[in-house]
Amino acid sequence: MKSVRQQIGAMARRWPTFEVAEQSTTHALWFGGLIGVERSHRLSLEFALPDHRDGKGMSARFPVVRVLSPRLILKPNTAEEAPLPHVYFEEPDTTLSPLCLFDPSKSEWSHDDLVAHTTVPWAADWLACYEGWLATGRWHGGGRHGRGAHKDTMEE
Numbered sequence: 001m002k003s004v005r006q007q008i009g010a011m012a013r014r015w016p017t018f019e020v021a022e023q024s025t026t027h028a029l030w031f032g033g034l035i036g037v038e039r040s041h042r043l044s045l046e047f048a049l050p051d052h053r054d055g056k057g058m059s060a061r062f063p064v065v066r067v068l069s070p071r072l073i074l075k076p077n078t079a080e081e082a083p084l085p086h087v088y089f090e091e092p093d094t095t096l097s098p099l100c101l102f103d104p105s106k107s108e109w110s111h112d113d114l115v116a117h118t119t120v121p122w123a124a125d126w127l128a129c130y131e132g133w134l135a136t137g138r139w140h141g142g143g144r145h146g147r148g149a150h151k152d153t154m155e156e
Contacts, residue, residue, distance in 0.1 A: 036127030
């Protein structure tokens, strides 16, 4: 299992524009920017160790990435993936919902992985696919929604 210190070190080396906003021995939160195809996006990335009791639930299971700006656009009348593709819907502001970057049931990510080598590149890919979806109404990123990804199946 990678420690928070190892995660922070790898992020500083590979993604130096991501700044650590919070850190402890069990948790880290970064803010930084990525460019999709056409736009620059500001993101948050939260990582917590699995036994982190103060985590906000999801971040103790896998890293949580949110697009802070520009806000994600809901398109309820899109033919595919309406109203927003590959996110874990959270109320009250669904435009800040965590991104669905991998399939948890396929063990595509574990706490042995560095977020700098997995999560951030996956977020960049997600942003490119999202911008394509905005333009065409089709999601070309592949994958499938995990349980809770659709608003009507969201678990509490």
